[in-house]
Amino acid sequence: VNPLSVQRRHLLAAGAGIGLWIAVRPSFAAVPTLQEAINTFAAGTPVQTGRITFEIAALIENGNTVPITVAVESPMTQADHVQTLAVFNEKNPQREVIQVTFGRRAGKAQVSTRIRLATSQKLVAVARMSNGSVWSQSVDVLVTLAACLE
Amino acid sequence: MARALITMPGTAKRGEVIEVRVLLAHPMESGFRPDAQGRVLPRDIITQFTCRYGTEVVFSASLSPAIAANPYIAFFITASASADLVFSWQGDNQLRQQETQALTVT
Numbered sequence: 001v002n003p004l005s006v007q008r009r010h011l012l013a014a015g016a017g018i019g020l021w022i023a024v025r026p027s028f029a030a031v032p033t034l035q036e037a038i039n040t041f042a043a044g045t046p047v048q049t050g051r052i053t054f055e056i057a058a059l060i061e062n063g064n065t066v067p068i069t070v071a072v073e074s075p076m077t078q079a080d081h082v083q084t085l086a087v088f089n090e091k092n093p094q095r096e097v098i099q100v101t102f103g104r105r106a107g108k109a110q111v112s113t114r115i116r117l118a119t120s121q122k123l124v125a126v127a128r129m130s131n132g133s134v135w136s137q138s139v140d141v142l143v144t145l146a147a148c149l150e
Numbered sequence: 151m152a153r154a155l156i157t158m159p160g161t162a163k164r165g166e167v168i169e170v171r172v173l174l175a176h177p178m179e180s181g182f183r184p185d186a187q188g189r190v191l192p193r194d195i196i197t198q199f200t201c202r203y204g205t206e207v208v209f210s211a212s213l214s215p216a217i218a219a220n221p222y223i224a225f226f227i228t229a230s231a232s233a234d235l236v237f238s239w240q241g242d243n244q245l246r247q248q249e250t251q252a253l254t255v256t
Contacts, residue, residue: 066218096212110225
């Protein structure tokens with residue numbers, strides 16, 4: 001065995017390790033990932049896909065104010081209603097966007113607001129129903145002018 | 151006191167679902183933005199919004215820095231009895247604001 005090639009192999013392995021370490025290290029150490037934020041909201045309940053509709057432009061020119069409407073399919077009766085609805089993002093400095101709680105006399109499980117988006121990313125809405133089930137829906141948006149940083 | 155805009159019908163039929171739109175004039179300083187000197191401006195946002203129908207909470211929202219300046223929220227309530235709708239905002243730097251709007255149900 002050529003000792004030089006062994007050394008080279010070690011060097012290559014070490015190099016790959018450093019690359020991986022940089023890729024894995026998050027930019028904000030204390031900020032959870034999108035999946036972690038969803039898991040915290042779901043609190044152990046399996047997350048099912050569907051029942052939520054997003055109303056947001058697919059191509060956003062200005063990330064400083066982005067109109068968004070999130071609606072959950074629900075009759076909103078005493079027996080079957082939406083308790084909480086949360087929206088999370090993938091690449092803003094923090095994962096939370098908004099979390100709303102519907103009372104007994106809420107007419108529709110729907111909320112509209114205006115949000116900030118730092119870059120093109122994925123948005124996820126997660127809803128907890130009165131029967132304990134958790135539903136989610138995601139949407140990908142393109143942002144041309146970013147918010148938060150300038 | 152920040153300026154609040156509340157748009158909702160003054161009267162509604164019993165059982166009717168009405169839309170309530172509220173906006174509060176507020177910069178929602180995110181806490182991630184540097185000023186001209188490069189210092190990061192401290193966070194100053196509205197953190198909580200609550201709407202009470204009479205005494206009962208009908209809608210509440212926790213807001214984050216990802217909500218745009220002048221936080222606007224639109225939601226729906228079922229008109230069931232004539233009562234006051236009480237809107238309250240809470241935020242950083244001890245911000246507290248409350249607005250009341252009457253709803254007449256026929």
